[in-house]
Amino acid sequence: MLDQKAYEILQIIEANGRLESNKIAKMVDLTSEEVDQYVKELEDKNVILSYSAVVDWTKLPAKETVTATIDVKVAPKRGVGFDEVAERIYRFPEVKALYLMSGAYDLSVVIEGKTMQETARFVSERLSTIDSVLSTTTHFQLKTYKHDGVIFKEPESDKRIVVSP
Known part of the structure; x- marks a missing residue:
């Protein structure tokens, strides 16, 4: 403890x-x-799993990627529930995060690709073809406002007039 x-x-x-x-x-x-x-x-004890930096990739246009969140409806398997299909999904290198969710969909998958077409191909050719996957809904990220508690906003400049005697 x-x-x-x-x-x-x-x-x-x-x-x-x-x-x-x-x-x-x-x-x-x-x-x-x-x-x-x-x-x-x-x-x-694997309480601390990794150290990472929050990077604003929009400042480096050559490195920009397409990020999508995919809601996945799954038919869980007896005895293993969602764990087996989740393990198959998180092993794909495009998958950056995977969460078991409550609500209309079972899993929320965050993926990154170089282009929108590459991301769409991942969904249609790799994710949707897994036996337990019943349906998917893909949401493309358009802009990041806040990530991991960090606000993505340029600091405002001081617009006050300098007064000197």
Whole structure:
């Protein structure tokens, strides 16, 4: 079981994975070595799975991709439920995220492709052909406003007039 310090460290790392141990230590009233020990233990227990950056790819047009969210209706299999079909889907390299959902659809799949055609081919040729998949609805992402808690907005410039004596 995790103690309160572990939860505090996790919240800090989730907000900023690049923060140095000595800074985290000051924030949670521990030594840098104790923070490193907590982090290693959390990584070993697979509580911390990965560290990542939020990138605004629109600033690099040559690297832009097409992102789609696909709602998938599935016929679950006896004994394994949705897990077996979910595993087949998340193994595709185009799949960036996969969630079991409540509501009209069972799975929500987030994929990335180089073009809209490539993304459409993935849905029609790979995803829809899986036996348990009954139907899909594809939503293409047009613009990102916020992702993983980060707002994608240019900082506003200071429009005040400089006054000097």
